[in-house]
Amino acid sequence: MRNFATLTSMRIRLALRNKMFFFFSIVMPFTFFFLWLGVFAKGSQAACSFYLGSVLAFNVMGSFWGLSATLVMFREQGILRRFHVAPVTAADMLASSVVANFALTIPTVVAELIFARLVFHVSTAGNLPGIFILISIGTISFASLGLVIASVTNTMQETQILNQLLWLPLIFLSGATIPLAYLNPMVQRVGLFLPATYLVNAMQQTIVHSASPASRYVEIISLSCWALITFFLSAQLFRWEPEAKTPRKAKLLVAATAIPFLLLGVWENRTDRILKEAKSAFEVMQGPSRPSAGRMSTQPANSTNPSNKSQN
Amino acid sequence: MVGPILQVENLVKRYGDVEALRGVSFTIEEGEVFGLLGPNGAGKTTTVEILEGLRTLDSGRVSVCDLDPQRDPEALKQEIGAALQATSLPDKIRVIEAIRLFASFYKRHRDPIELLKRFGLDEKRNAFYGQLSGGQKQRLALAMALVNNPRVCFLDEPTAGLDPQVRREIYDVIEELRREKKTVLLTTHYIEEAERLCDRVAIVDHGKVIAFGTPRELKAHSGGTTRIEVRLSKPESNGALKTLEGVVDAREVDGAYVLHSQRPPQTIVSLVKHLEAHGNELVSLEIATPSLEDVFIELTGRRLRD
Numbered sequence: 001m002r003n004f005a006t007l008t009s010m011r012i013r014l015a016l017r018n019k020m021f022f023f024f025s026i027v028m029p030f031t032f033f034f035l036w037l038g039v040f041a042k043g044s045q046a047a048c049s050f051y052l053g054s055v056l057a058f059n060v061m062g063s064f065w066g067l068s069a070t071l072v073m074f075r076e077q078g079i080l081r082r083f084h085v086a087p088v089t090a091a092d093m094l095a096s097s098v099v100a101n102f103a104l105t106i107p108t109v110v111a112e113l114i115f116a117r118l119v120f121h122v123s124t125a126g127n128l129p130g131i132f133i134l135i136s137i138g139t140i141s142f143a144s145l146g147l148v149i150a151s152v153t154n155t156m157q158e159t160q161i162l163n164q165l166l167w168l169p170l171i172f173l174s175g176a177t178i179p180l181a182y183l184n185p186m187v188q189r190v191g192l193f194l195p196a197t198y199l200v201n202a203m204q205q206t207i208v209h210s211a212s213p214a215s216r217y218v219e220i221i222s223l224s225c226w227a228l229i230t231f232f233l234s235a236q237l238f239r240w241e242p243e244a245k246t247p248r249k250a251k252l253l254v255a256a257t258a259i260p261f262l263l264l265g266v267w268e269n270r271t272d273r274i275l276k277e278a279k280s281a282f283e284v285m286q287g288p289s290r291p292s293a294g295r296m297s298t299q300p301a302n303s304t305n306p307s308n309k310s311q312n
Numbered sequence: 313m314v315g316p317i318l319q320v321e322n323l324v325k326r327y328g329d330v331e332a333l334r335g336v337s338f339t340i341e342e343g344e345v346f347g348l349l350g351p352n353g354a355g356k357t358t359t360v361e362i363l364e365g366l367r368t369l370d371s372g373r374v375s376v377c378d379l380d381p382q383r384d385p386e387a388l389k390q391e392i393g394a395a396l397q398a399t400s401l402p403d404k405i406r407v408i409e410a411i412r413l414f415a416s417f418y419k420r421h422r423d424p425i426e427l428l429k430r431f432g433l434d435e436k437r438n439a440f441y442g443q444l445s446g447g448q449k450q451r452l453a454l455a456m457a458l459v460n461n462p463r464v465c466f467l468d469e470p471t472a473g474l475d476p477q478v479r480r481e482i483y484d485v486i487e488e489l490r491r492e493k494k495t496v497l498l499t500t501h502y503i504e505e506a507e508r509l510c511d512r513v514a515i516v517d518h519g520k521v522i523a524f525g526t527p528r529e530l531k532a533h534s535g536g537t538t539r540i541e542v543r544l545s546k547p548e549s550n551g552a553l554k555t556l557e558g559v560v561d562a563r564e565v566d567g568a569y570v571l572h573s574q575r576p577p578q579t580i581v582s583l584v585k586h587l588e589a590h591g592n593e594l595v596s597l598e599i600a601t602p603s604l605e606d607v608f609i610e611l612t613g614r615r616l617r618d
Contacts, residue, residue, distance in 0.1 A: 006416040010409065017404040078399040085364050085396060086417045088388040241366070242398075 003092040011100035015066075024066055025104060029059045033112050037120045044210075048120045048283030050179070053204035056109055056131070058176045060138035061196055062100050064174050067146030071097060072159045075150070076242050084240035091235055098231070105139045123294075126207035133213045134206060137220060140201045141227035145257070147234035152246050152254050156187075170196040175204070180275070181282035188275055193265030195226055195277040201274050204281045218264070226260045233257060317495050318464055323372035325358050325519075334360045334519040335372070335555040340464075340512075343493040345486070347441070347510030349500055349604060351616050355519040356499035357397055360468050363497070364394050377463050390419055393462030395453040397469050401447065403442030407433055410441060411456055418460035431455040431485065447478035454485055465489065467498045471505060483508060501616055503605045515608060522611050530607045535563075537572035539602045540579060542594040544569065544587065557582040565609055572610075 013172060015021040033055050041047035074080045083093060113131070116122040149166070153159040171177050173187060174196035180188055191197045202219035205211040237250050268274050316339035325333040333355045340346045348356045361367045363374055365381035365388050374381060377391040401410050411428060415421040428434045430452045436444065444452065450470065452494050457465055467486070471479040479502075489496055500506055506513045507527045515523040515530070525531055537560055548569065553562035558575030573579035576599060587594060606614045 002416055006413055008414055010405070014402050014404050030417070074402070078396075079401060081366065081396060082399045082401060084366055084415055085389065085392075085394045087384075087386050088417055 003088050004096050007088070007092055007096035008099045008103070011096055012103055014076075015100065015104055021104070023068065023305070024062065025108060029055070029062070029112070032058055033115065037116060037122075037293045041120070042287050044285075045121060045123065047285045048116060048122045049126070049208050050204060050281060052112070052116050052122060052206075053178070053207045053281075054133065054176050054200055056112060057138065057196065057200040057203045059108060059112070059172065060105065060135055061142050061170055061176060063105060063142040064146035064149060066168065067097055067101055067143050068149035068153070068159050068163060069171055070155065071147065071150035072153060072156050075239065076156060078242060080240045081242075090238040090240075094147050094231065094235055094238060097147065098140055100135065101143045101146075102139045106135070108126070109135050120301075124210065126210045127212055130206040130211060130216065133220060134199065134202050134216070134223075135143050137227065138203075141195065141223045142232065144227050144230035144234060144242035148230050148237070148254055148257060151234050151239065152251050170194060173174045173197070175200040175278060179282050179285075180278040188278075189269055190275060191266045193261055195261050197222060197274065198222060198261070201278055201281075204288065205277055208281045208284055222260050222264050226257065229260065230257050315363070316340055317377060318497065319347075319373070319375045320325075320359065320363070321373040323359065323362065323374060325355075325362065325367070325371045325487070326370050332519050333369075333372075336516065336519065337372075338521060338523055338524065339513045340495060340497060342463075342495050344511040345494075345496040345498060345509055347498045347506040347513040348516055349503070349506040349510075349513050349608075349616070350516035351501055351594045351614075356516055357468055359516075360394075360466050360497065360499055361396075364392060364396075364466055365370045365389065384501055390464060391463045392461065393457035393460060393464075394466040395450075395457040395468065395470055397472065398467075399453070401441045401452075403440060405441050406438050407441065407444070407452060408437040410452065411459060414456050415459045421460050422458065424459065427455045427458060432481075445478075447481060450474060450478070451485070452483060454482070457491075464495045464497065467496060469499055471500070471502065479505075503603050503616060506604055513604065515604070515611070517608075517612055523607060527604060530604055531602050533607050537574055537602060538576045539567060539600045539606050540571040540573055540576060540583075541598045541600070542569050542571070542583065543567070543597075545593040546591075546597055548590075548592060552586070553583075556586060561610065563609070563613060565613070565615055569610060570606070572606070 021299050022032070036051040037048045041051050069310050080093070149159060153162055173183070173191040174194050175191065176196055180191060180197065180201070183191065198219040202211070202216045205216060233253060233256065237246060237253070239246065317342040320339070321337050323333050324331070336359055338346075347360060350356055356383065358367065362369050363376055363381060365385040368382060376388055379388045379391065381388050407428065408424065411424040415424050425434070428437055431454060433448060433451055433455065436448060441449070441452070454467070454470065457467065465548040470486070471482050474482065483505070486498065490509065490511070498505070498510060510527065512524075512526050513530060514521045523533065531577065550562050550564060550569070553559065553569055553571060556571070556579055558573040558579040559571050560574060561572040563570055571579060580597070584594065605616055608614070
């Protein structure tokens with residue numbers, strides 16, 4: 001436990017001294033924040049609320065990128081092997097990565113919530129405990145994804161390629177950048193297999209409709225299960241030595257990380273619950289005076305969504 | 313009677329088809345500086361990394377501080393200190409932070425500030441690791457290897473890649489450990505290092521221990537002869553050189569001829585006469601007392617740093 005605490009504090013200090021961290025964790029999230037809320041929301045408060053959910057989810061999802069790159073760099077430079085010869089376990093190393101990342105993400109999220117209120121006059125940030133729970137589970141689960149990526153790739157180049165391959169669908173098919181309700185119906189259905197979609201949707205529901213954490217249990221439980229599976233797998237596949245390669249058999253195990261959202265995706269594709277919710281939030285964002293630009297192929301939006309405590 | 317602090321019996325390690333270790337055995341007593349001397353690729357690092365619990369073994373038995381590195385890696389790591397090869401620390405960690413961080417991992421540890429002072433790094437305590445010179449990094453690695461006051465200290469090629477001045481600084485540090493009666497396992501491919509620092513040396517080549525003893529005992533293996541290394545303008549046969557007066561052994565190594573002689577002056581006179589008679593000329597001649605390098609050449613027919 002003590003190793004975990006000292007490693008976490010070291011990881012936080014090192015990140016704060018890193019220019020790349022400054023760019024990816026501060027400059028980029030705030031650029032997106034001001035671009036979405038300041039430009040795309042066109043001064044509409046409802047749109048600001050809607051996009052705040054996307055931007056916060058976007059921040060959280062970025063966790064996997066920096067974490068996988070740092071861990072692979074540590075391994076390639078022989079830093080991990082120095083820790084290996086000391087009484088430090090793989091679990092110490094991995095858990096400290098996840099927690100340090102969490103501690104570094106929270107201030108950005110809090111700052112964004114404050115700016116949303118002060119600069120863009122977002123009157124309510126929705127259900128704050130709900131936001132905190134989603135941010136926490138989202139950060140931990142996407143950080144764990146980063147750990148798995150670090151475990152299955154052998155070089156920094158491979159890591160960056162895999163990160164790109166995952167990042168693009170995660171941000172474009174989940175509603176984190178382009179609203180889900182605005183996407184082609186077929187693409188929407190593909191999006192239902194991505195963990196990011198559930199994070200974005202739960203975040204938007206929590207902010208736009210003040211949904212309670214209890215009403216978002218599907219997203220919270222599925223993301224938590226995913227976090228547990230990815231973390232457990234990354235601890236199994238963890239390698240200290242640069243020359244140690246992942247056996248091909250172990251790479252197949254990684255497919256297990258897709259299982260929770262594969263099952264949930266099949267279920268959600270049958271019920272259309274998420275797509276209806278996404279459309280409802282999108283319509284609230286556009287306001288009553290404007291016609292819906294959404295391309296929902298499903299039934300008309302149910303304005304009295306039972307999962308929502310209240311609507312803005 | 314206390315047994316050896318470290319035991320290696322018939323250690324075998326394979327990487328695919330390559331047999332890196334082919335039955336290595338030795339023991340180390342508490343308080344001695346023990347050297348594994350051999351060329352690159354001889355299996356020194358593999359041996360050390362198995363003892364540190366970083367690698368698995370294929371067969372054989374090892375024990376360090378009465379612990380099995382495979383079965384009790386966590387307990388073992390509390391007892392050992394290590395300066396590894398091919399390792400590093402994050403560039404943006406400060407010297408004092410690094411040593412305090414590692415101190416925090418152990419149940420017992422030394423005062424980090426006292427260690428930095430001892431290794432001449434006190435002035436650099438707030439410098440980032442990335443700003444240190446090669447020698448300073450190596451001194452920090454040694455300080456960190458001692459941070460838990462280990463019972464056995466592993467130093468894997470502690471001076472590789474350092475310039476001679478820095479190398480001598482590191483020698484001073486290791487000599488101090490020797491005076492303190494620390495148990496040290498040192499690997500090196502530098503003859504000077506093994507001769508100067510080690511109480512006992514095992515010479516390893518191609519995954520096997522080929523000679524074993526104190527540096528003095530090993531050199532006595534050369535029969536107390538003097539080493540004469542000559543370069544000639546034309547090739548000569550080893551057989552002809554062996555017949556020179558006083559010569560007990562002659563062999564060609566890297567284009568030079570290494571003669572071992574019991575009566576050097578007579579050997580040189582007879583060498584000069586022999587060359588004159590065969591129209592050959594002496595290009596260079598060096599005379600030295602035999603070193604561990606000669607022991608290695610005698611055993612393998614190659615230089616250590618091939």
